Amino acid sequence: MSWKTSTCYECDANCGIQVELDDDDEPIRVQGPDCPRCYVQLERRNHPDRILYPLKRVGPRGSGEFERVSWDEALDTIAERLSAAKAEHGAPSVxxxxxxTKEARPQLQRLAHAFGSPNYLTESGCCFSATMVAEKVTFGYKIKTTSTVVSPKTRCHLIWSTNPRGSIPPFDTHPLVLRRPGKTLIVVDPRRTPLAEEADIHLAIRPGTDGALALGFHHLIFENGWQDQAFLDEWANGVEGFRDYVRDFTPARVAEICGIAEQDLRTAAELFATTPPAQITLSPTATVQHSNGFQNHRAVILLSAVTGNLDREGxxxxxxxxxxxxxxELFDYCRTHLPPRVGDEVYPVWTRYWPAAQSMLLPDCILDGRPQRIRALLAMGINTAMWPNSKRMERALGELDFFVATDFFHNPxxxxxxxxLPAATSLERPALIAYPGCAYQGELRYRRPIVAPKGEARPDGEIFLQLGVRLGMAEQFWxxxxxxxWAEAAEGIPEEIRREVYDNPDGVVVYAEAIEDLVENxxxxxDRLYRLRGFRTRSGKVEFDSIELREAGHDGLPIYREPAESPISTPALAVDYPLVLTSGARTKFDTHSQHNYIERMRRAIPHPLAEIHPDDAAPRGIENGDHVTISSPRGAVRFVAKVTDRIKPGVVHCTHGRNDANINELTDDRHLDPISGFPPFKSLLCQVERVG
Known part of the structure; x- marks a missing residue:
């Protein structure tokens, strides 16, 4: 028996783990954080349905009929077909x-650009990136990444549509859920989460109205003189126009839009503005997966600026x-030598900051040839459940001239x-890991495989390098x-710690130069790095009115617009679909669709659940545990009803990422956010009916 140090990659937190090996060097036990995701790594490795050999389709697309082939046959054929697509239609058509896994992104992106295609796409086309771009446009810095780090100096905490117990390891013991005596807590969430139950104020808003709520906060802050005027005078661009705009967002109007009590809004705004230092904890997706999500997120984050809480301890x-x-990744080469990426034509602000094409446009590219025609696709860890109106994406994949996927298990x-192609798990592959950490501190480590891959599985990164070799680029692909x-990537790490990054299995802590610059000056x-470096925006200030957005033809102010589908914006549609549909709340028992096959996780949440309030269930004859059909203009999917007063009346929340009940078959792929291209996963219309 022996033990080896590794990291878990059942989500991207990269928690350190210890793995016990038997006398045959087979892993038999994992020790790590008290997290259900951590414990399923061996179940993934040994699962009887895991794909272990290269497979070639022999039946119609979608039939699931494959035959085992050799790696040489698979890689040679793939290289030949990709080369043929390039010769006939041009490299961008691939x-x-x-x-x-995200770990093999550098190798895949390098393959795309060396091949000559600018069209490297990622799941970030609907996750995280919009928050980052909104923050960069407004501040020149990111703040979401650090917003979940708890400071002992914070006196008021505004948790905006995120549930740490379900979304942030170590979940139930995360500092965010361990409320400190004397700290004020405000929670914005259409669901009454355990954290919301502990809050001083819980604002259960209608999904998609985050921007209106934030603007209502701003209205009250200016009306009562709670703003940090000295900060705004020195560091704000466009604040007067913004102040004029928010005058219309009176407490009465905002309460009506959001479906909350006016007094709760007034109390929450006062607590946040008058209890400094105050911190907003943000989700990577909850504010931006709406048809106006980008501007909604800007309105929310500007609360930190208007109150002078930006880049302050606490x-x-x-x-x-x-x-x-x-x-x-060769992205610099892509920008200077390759044609425009998919999305450059439609979402130029987003693509300016995000080093990929916009993946939400992929079905349009395949089916309609807009904004570009995609004819072949090489994909790692793809599932149609990631796309709105998923059946359309499934149909698009069936129309491709050639399609290759790497994965652990089959999915639609x-x-x-x-x-x-069979992919190696994180226990079976090496990776150079750069964990972002907090404001000034991060971690680097090199994870070695602790066991050989099962069957003929190979690391995704190795597969892409081998394809590069077969495409005639051996030297470029090591x-x-x-x-x-990974060794070449490691050349970017300072030489004095590079060896330790490789040799220390627990990783090496690294620090940002910014903290030294502040102290030296x-x-x-x-804190308040802007005193030294300003804000990395067009004006060098916080952009309440964004110059960059105006230049791109968008509103410079964070204008509020109703969700594209809502009881207000589409009342005729609401006759047939009277309930607001939202989805995607996290649980610790799954990471999107990754744990569909893992029995331990399915035992925890055996059924796809639709949360519905008793006031909405009763007139529909729905009782807890009933099978129900959720329908939207895109189709219908069966769920199991969870009748609970923890969900806002008039709102239905459905679990996401399930192959047996894919909520995104019902979501809207036509009203993408005009700046980011993000889909409105979290604010749509639906109907719920009891089955039978």
């Missing part, structure tokens, strides 16, 4: 998609870059593929050597 800190691996996407690719409190 897309390269990265879902999970407030919302900037995320600062630390020592990091050298980029090997892999069943459409011409080849499916002759297929994955460890060599006499700012001993080591």
């Amino acid at each position: 897309g390269f998609f990265a879902g999970y 407030g919302n800190r900037f995320f600062n870059d630390k020592a990091a691996p050298k980029p090997i 996407a892999t069943r459409m593929a011409d080849f499916v 002759n297929g050597d994955l460890a060599a690719s 006499g700012f001993m409190d080591a």
Whole structure:
């Protein structure tokens, strides 16, 4: 028996773990955080349905009929077909998609751009990136990443549509859920989460009205003189126009829009504005997965600026870059030498900041040839459940001339593929990991595989390097050597710690230069970096009125617009679909669709659940545990009713990421956010009916 150190990759928190090996060097036990995701790694490795050999489709697309082939046959054929697509239609007609794992993104993106295609796409087309871009446009810095880090100096905490017990390891013991005596707590969430039950104020808003609520806060802050006027005078651009705009967002109007009590709004705004330092904890997706999500998020984050809580200890800190691996993705080459990416034509602000094409446009590219025609696709960890109106995406995959996927298990996407390649798990593959950490501190480590892959599985990164070799680019792809690719990436790490990154299995803590710069320039409190560097925006200030957005033809102010589907914006549609549909609340028992096959996780949540309030269930004859049909203009999907007063009346929440009940078959793929291209997963209309 022996033990080896590794990291868990059942989500991207990269928690350290210890793995026990038996006398045959087979892993038999994992010790790590008290997290159900951590414990299923061996179940994933040993699952009887895991894909262990290269597969070639022999039946119709979607039939699931495959035959086992050799790696040589698979890789040679794939290289030939990709080359043929390039010769006939041009390299940009081939897309390269990265879902999970994110670890092999550098190798896949390098393959795309070396091949000549700008169209490397990722799951970030609907996750996280919109919050980052909104923050960069407004502040020049990211703040979401650091917003979940707890400071002992915070006196008021505004938790905006995130539930740490279900979404942030270590879940039930995360500092966010361990409320400190004397700290004020405000929670914004259409669901009454355990944290909301502990809150001083719970604002259960109608999904998609986050922007209106934030503007209502701003109205009250200016009306009562609670703003940090000295900060605004020195560091704000466009604040007068913004102040004029929010005058219309009176408490009465905002309460009506959001479906909350006016007095609760007034109390919450006063608590946040007058109890400094105050911090907003943000979700990577909850505010931006709406048809007006980008501007909604801007309205929310500007609350930190208007109250002077920006980059202060106890407030919302900037995320600062630390020592990091050298980029090997060839994205600079893509920007300077390759044609526009998918999305450059439609979402130029988003693509300016995000190093990929916009994946939400992929069905349009395949089916309609807009904004570009995609004819072939090489994908890692793809599932159609990630796309709104998922059946349309499934149909699109069936229309491709050639399609290859790497994965652990089959899903609706892999069943459409011409080849499916077996992927190694995180216990079976190496990776150079750069964990972002908090405002000034991060972590680097090199994770070695602790066991050989099962069957003929290979690391995704190695597969992409081997394809690069077969495409005639052996030298550019380290002759297929994955460890060599990571070694070149490691050249970006300072030489004095590089060896330790490789040798210390627990990783190496790294720090941002910004903290040293502050101290060296006499700012001993080591916060408010803008005093030294300003704001990295067009004006050098906080952009209440964004110059960059105006130049791109958008509103510079964070204008509120109703969700594209809502009882207000589409009253005729609401006759047939009278309930607001939202989805995607996290639980610790799944990471999107990754744990569909894992029995331990399914035992925890055996059924796809639709949460519905008793006031909405009763007139429909629905009781707890009934099978129900959720329908929208896109179709209908069966769920199991969870009748609970924890969900706002008039709202239905459905679990996401399930292959047996994919809520995104019902979501809207036509009203994408005009700036980011994000879909409105979280604010639509639906009807619920009892089955039978």
